[in-house]
Amino acid sequence: MSTLTLNKIAKSYPNGFKAIHELNLDISDGEMVVLVGPSGCGKSTLLRMIAGLEEISSGDLSIDTTRVNDLEPGERDIAMVFQNYALYPHMTVFNNMAYGLRNRKTPKQEIERLVNEAATMLELDHLLDRKPNQLSGGQRQRVAMGRAIVRHPKVFLFDEPLSNLDAKLRVQMRLEIKKLQRRLGTTSVYVTHDQVEAMTLADKLVVLNKGNVEQVGTPIEIYDNPASLFVATFIGSPSMNILDAYMTSQGIELNGSVKSLSANSLEQKKVKLGLRPEHLQIDNEQPWFNVEVEFIEALGADLLLYCQTQEAQSQQLVLRVEGHSPIEMGDTLGVNIKPENIHLFDCDTSKRIP
Numbered sequence: 001m002s003t004l005t006l007n008k009i010a011k012s013y014p015n016g017f018k019a020i021h022e023l024n025l026d027i028s029d030g031e032m033v034v035l036v037g038p039s040g041c042g043k044s045t046l047l048r049m050i051a052g053l054e055e056i057s058s059g060d061l062s063i064d065t066t067r068v069n070d071l072e073p074g075e076r077d078i079a080m081v082f083q084n085y086a087l088y089p090h091m092t093v094f095n096n097m098a099y100g101l102r103n104r105k106t107p108k109q110e111i112e113r114l115v116n117e118a119a120t121m122l123e124l125d126h127l128l129d130r131k132p133n134q135l136s137g138g139q140r141q142r143v144a145m146g147r148a149i150v151r152h153p154k155v156f157l158f159d160e161p162l163s164n165l166d167a168k169l170r171v172q173m174r175l176e177i178k179k180l181q182r183r184l185g186t187t188s189v190y191v192t193h194d195q196v197e198a199m200t201l202a203d204k205l206v207v208l209n210k211g212n213v214e215q216v217g218t219p220i221e222i223y224d225n226p227a228s229l230f231v232a233t234f235i236g237s238p239s240m241n242i243l244d245a246y247m248t249s250q251g252i253e254l255n256g257s258v259k260s261l262s263a264n265s266l267e268q269k270k271v272k273l274g275l276r277p278e279h280l281q282i283d284n285e286q287p288w289f290n291v292e293v294e295f296i297e298a299l300g301a302d303l304l305l306y307c308q309t310q311e312a313q314s315q316q317l318v319l320r321v322e323g324h325s326p327i328e329m330g331d332t333l334g335v336n337i338k339p340e341n342i343h344l345f346d347c348d349t350s351k352r353i354p
C-alpha cells in the first residue's frame with residue numbers, strides 16, 4: 001500500500017509569492033493522479049514539494065501514515081521522471097538505469113536482474129550498451145522511465161515527461177506510460193499542461209488555477225460537470241463555447257429564442273451559457289438559433305465550423321460535425337442541442353449553476 005496525503009500544503013517563495021495555497025489532496029494506492037493547469041498555476045512547484053526538491057512552507061505531506069516533510073528526496077522512496085530525461089551522457093543505458101541501485105548498495109546480481117527486467121518491459125534490451133546520444137527521443141524517454149521503475153518505488157512522479165517528443169510519439173508514449181502504470185500498480189502523480197494527455201492518463205484529475213484546486217474528479221466527471229468557467233474552457237478540445245445568454249422562467253434565451261430546460265423555476269438573470277462544439281447539432285427543422293458559417297477546418301473525420309450567431313451583437317462559436325457534411329462558408333445553419341448538454345455559469349462568480 002502506498003497512499004499519498006497532502007494536508008493544507010502551501011508554498012511561499014522567498015520573495016513572498018504564494019505559489020500554492022493551502023491544498024488538500026488524497027491519492028489512493030495505485031492511483032494515477034494528473035495535475036493539470038495553465039503555465040504558472042503551480043503544478044511543478046507542487047510536484048517538486050512531493051519529491052522533496054522544494055521546501056514545503058506549511059502543511060503535512062504523508063506517504064502512507066508517515067509524515068515526510070523533513071525527509072531528504074532520497075529517503076522518500078519516490079522516483080521522478082523529468083521532462084529533459086536527466087540521463088548521464090557518459091554512461092550506457094544499463095549504467096543509467098543501474099545508477100540509483102548502485103547508490104543504494106544493491107547487490108550486483110540483483111542490479112542485473114532488476115535492470116534486465118525493466119529493459120524487457122520497456123523493450124530496451126538491445127540498447128543497453130548504447131549511450132544516450134545514440135538513442136532517439138522516445139528511447140531516451142524509455143530509459144528515464146526504466147531508471148524510475150528499477151527501484152520499485154512507492155510513488156512515481158512525472159514532470160511533463162512527453163513534452164520533448166513529437167506529436168505522434170507523444171500519443172504512443174502516453175499509452176505506454178498508462179499501460180506500464182496499470183501493470184505495476186504504482187501510485188503516481190503526473191504533471192502536464194496538455195489537457196488531452198491529462199484526460200487520457202488520469203484516474204483522478206486535479207485542475208489547478210493560480211495555486212488553488214479548481215476541481216478534482218475523474219476525467220469524465222470533470223468533462224460532464226465542470227465546476228467553473230475556468231475548468232469548462234480548459235478541459236475539452238476545441239474549448240467549450242461560452243455565450244452571453246439570459247435565464248428566464250421559461251428557459252434559456254439566446255438570440256431572442258428560448259430553449260426550455262427541465263428545471264422548474266429558473267431565476268431571471270444574465271448567465272454564461274456553455275455549449276461544447278461536439279454537442280451542437282445542425283437542425284434546420286427545429287433550430288434553437290441560427291448561425292452563419294465563417295470558416296471551415298477539415299480534420300478528416302470531423303469538420304470544425306467557425307460560426308457567428310445571427311443577432312445584433314453576434315457571438316462567435318465553433319461546431320464540430322461529421323467530416324463529410326456538405327457545408328460551405330457563408331451557409332446559414334439552424335443549431336440545436338440536447339438540454340442535458342447545456343452548461344450554465346454565474347456571471348459574477350464564474351461558478352456552475354446546478
Ligand code: ATP
Pocket residue numbers: 013014015017019037038039040041042043044045046193
Ligand atoms: P509551467 O507549466 O510553465 O511549468 P507550473 O504550473 O509548473 O508552470 P510553477 O513552475 O510551479 O508553475 O510556478 C508557479 C508560480 O510560482 C509561477 O507564477 C512562478 O513564476 C512562481 N515561481 C516559481 N519558482 C519561483 C521562485 N523560485 N521564486 C518565486 N516565484 C517562483
